[in-house]
Amino acid sequence: MTDLIETIRRTLVPIHKEGYPFILIGIVLTVLAGTFSQFFGWIFLILTLWVCYFFRDPERVTPVADGLVVSPADGRVNLIATVLPPPELDLPQVPTLRVSVFMNVFDCHVNRAPVSGRIGQIHYTPGLFLNAELDKASDDNERNGMVIETTHAGAPKRVGVVQIAGLVARRIVGFVSAGDVLGVGERFGLIRFGSRVDVYLPAGATVLVGLGQKAVAGETVLADLGGGADRVFKRI
16 A cells, blocks of 8 residues: 555656646647547547656655765666766866666656755756767767755765756756755756766765666665765655
């Protein structure tokens, strides 16, 4: 019963306003198709319902503790690697831990801030539309990167977050601007129709997820910036 309630909670949720134009188009096409063919009317109705599902925007319960890094996206942890960060983020060009979360077309695509802090910069980079599961998508694909300046244990830290377009995703939508202050778990953007989000962690961070693990935006803890695993977690 608990699993059923949780499934309903995550499915019957509000729809993000970014989806309204697509839903309206779907309704119009459903009506037009239905006047000519019942079969195609049902096809477009199913597609319209899927669009409603794609643009869902559920509330999330975010764990709050100094140094926690939560997942910015729903999906699967498909890459954990030590790499050089994208130069446009202006992070130190030294080997850096990167955790990647891949979103398929059935995942919720509203992205959330992995840490609290001020957005230092935002940089859009045009590129290709390769399969977002590929490692080289971080360098070759269209992407939108930002740096969040946070504080842990009294020391400033910089966390990089990059939204990456994929084979189907052709539009990265941002809700924030440089200089804005975000709370952990707060919505900062959306990618339409399948994509990936990379998180670049500062030195001293410890990854707390494994490859293939399912991540929930704003809820799953990806990493700890340092300070011990015996912390007490609070939720908001």
